[in-house]
Amino acid sequence: MLKTGQQYLESLRDGRRIFIDGAEVEDVTTHPAFTNVVHSMARIYDFQSAEENRELMTYEIPGSGGERANRIWQLPTSHAELVERRKALEAWTELHGGFLGRAPDHVASCISGMYMGLDAFEAHDPDRATALSNYYKYARDNELYLTYVIINPQADRSKTADEQADPFLTAGVVAEDDEGLTIRGAKMLATGGIMANEVFVTCIQPLRAGEEPYAISFAIPMNAKGLKILSRKSYEASATSVFDNPLASRFDENDAVLYFDDVKVPWDRVFINQDTEMCNKQFHATPAHVYQNYQAQVRLMVKMRFLMGIARKTAETNGVVGFPQVRETLGQLAAQCAMVDSLVHAMEIKGEMRGDYFVPDRHTLYAAQVLTQQLYATVITTLRDLAGGGMIMLPSSVEDFANPEIATLIGKTQQSPTTTSEGRVKFFKLAWDAVGSEFASRHTQYEMFYAGATFVTKGHSFRTFDWDRCTGLVDRMLDTYSLESELAQIKTAAE
Numbered sequence: 001m002l003k004t005g006q007q008y009l010e011s012l013r014d015g016r017r018i019f020i021d022g023a024e025v026e027d028v029t030t031h032p033a034f035t036n037v038v039h040s041m042a043r044i045y046d047f048q049s050a051e052e053n054r055e056l057m058t059y060e061i062p063g064s065g066g067e068r069a070n071r072i073w074q075l076p077t078s079h080a081e082l083v084e085r086r087k088a089l090e091a092w093t094e095l096h097g098g099f100l101g102r103a104p105d106h107v108a109s110c111i112s113g114m115y116m117g118l119d120a121f122e123a124h125d126p127d128r129a130t131a132l133s134n135y136y137k138y139a140r141d142n143e144l145y146l147t148y149v150i151i152n153p154q155a156d157r158s159k160t161a162d163e164q165a166d167p168f169l170t171a172g173v174v175a176e177d178d179e180g181l182t183i184r185g186a187k188m189l190a191t192g193g194i195m196a197n198e199v200f201v202t203c204i205q206p207l208r209a210g211e212e213p214y215a216i217s218f219a220i221p222m223n224a225k226g227l228k229i230l231s232r233k234s235y236e237a238s239a240t241s242v243f244d245n246p247l248a249s250r251f252d253e254n255d256a257v258l259y260f261d262d263v264k265v266p267w268d269r270v271f272i273n274q275d276t277e278m279c280n281k282q283f284h285a286t287p288a289h290v291y292q293n294y295q296a297q298v299r300l301m302v303k304m305r306f307l308m309g310i311a312r313k314t315a316e317t318n319g320v321v322g323f324p325q326v327r328e329t330l331g332q333l334a335a336q337c338a339m340v341d342s343l344v345h346a347m348e349i350k351g352e353m354r355g356d357y358f359v360p361d362r363h364t365l366y367a368a369q370v371l372t373q374q375l376y377a378t379v380i381t382t383l384r385d386l387a388g389g390g391m392i393m394l395p396s397s398v399e400d401f402a403n404p405e406i407a408t409l410i411g412k413t414q415q416s417p418t419t420t421s422e423g424r425v426k427f428f429k430l431a432w433d434a435v436g437s438e439f440a441s442r443h444t445q446y447e448m449f450y451a452g453a454t455f456v457t458k459g460h461s462f463r464t465f466d467w468d469r470c471t472g473l474v475d476r477m478l479d480t481y482s483l484e485s486e487l488a489q490i491k492t493a494a495e
Helices: 005-012 035-049 051-057 079-094 104-116 118-124 126-141 276-284 288-317 324-349 362-391 398-402 404-413 421-435 438-449 454-464 467-478 483-494
Strands: 017-020 058-060 068-070 146-149 172-176 180-187 198-201 216-221 227-231 256-266 270-273 352-354 357-359
Touching: 005 035, 035 051, 035 079, 051 058, 051 079, 058 079, 068 126, 079 104, 079 288, 079 324, 079 357, 104 118, 104 126, 104 146, 104 198, 104 288, 104 357, 118 126, 118 276, 126 270, 180 216, 180 270, 198 256, 216 256, 216 276, 270 276, 276 288, 288 324, 288 362, 288 421, 324 362, 362 421, 362 438, 362 454, 398 404, 404 421, 421 438
Parallel strands: 017 227, 146 198
Antiparallel strands: 058 068, 172 180, 180 256, 198 216, 216 270, 227 256, 352 357
């Protein structure tokens, strides 16, 4: 049976240790810093479990005798199946407008991509490969919501993990026995960690000799003994109402630092044990890195559509949609939105078989990452420019409407040719929350860096581009003439 929203909520009442504002959270489903986003996620689970969405959101597990799972775990064997899965991801993303960057479909894509490259794990260590294979099936069959922590604490970035003043600042192996590994230290950035069921822990940053204790890959429940979840400031808690902060109040997925206080990880949850080379291979020698970031681009495609809606309604609400310069701005935005959409479709069309599975085109994915990292902040700036002061000069809160005197003045000062004063305020409150609030600023930072610094994504693009094909064109052109032949022609002409 597919997980319902209520079942999801119950799964979070597991004794996990979350800390925020100097105190420990008793129940993440009711705490004012998290309750709305947790219930938003419950509604997303209700959508995928609804009978009318069965074909859209689920697939039949091969060889299961009819059992079905959410398409986030689907392993496409053709272009058509990849497209079917993408349509499910789009539908789920539309429920939050793309503002949940670490919804369940992201890390599910990562684990699925690693499973598609299981041969790389088998060549390294058959036992670890078996652990990964079993975990993929367990997570799929139990509809686990996974997050991950794959970055080390910044600390002194001029030093490696083993060179820090505290050798266990970064989470690493402090002990190993017949039962498994004991992990001590911190990892970041557990986006969505407060509402996930389990966390995948590894390192995506290249590691060198001497950093073997940090070269690990495993998955554990969020309520594992010794695991502490250190939440950042909650934008939801700061939101005065849904009307005033329609996004921050319901879709602040949160980010957290995880501290492993001698957490025991059993061997059946360990996929890599202290091997720096394999730690890198798990992403790049398998489809994992491409598959997880393909999902991120699908999400961004939907988010761009949402922002285009903000742009168009801004122009209409202000009565300027007919102005030539405004239409030019909207045309530019529309082209940028279409670029993201086209890159997602190109990844699929140019995809290829990787063993039994059809995976998106690697370089098109990395090209999209490079371009969209630069694009997002530009789009946000354009939307702010389009709105002018409209997103700032708004009533202080929804409570102003409850005061007859103020409400009358709102009716006079918040006018629009296309909506009521209430409609104008409601829209621009949403627009500000999407592009200008503290919640929006976090999203700009997220879109710029979730895939790594720009030199990282550009490096991926450089590494996967078909340079030989391009230089071959130049070489073939160079081969069509030579200095000797030109000089011979000149000599012949002179004679």
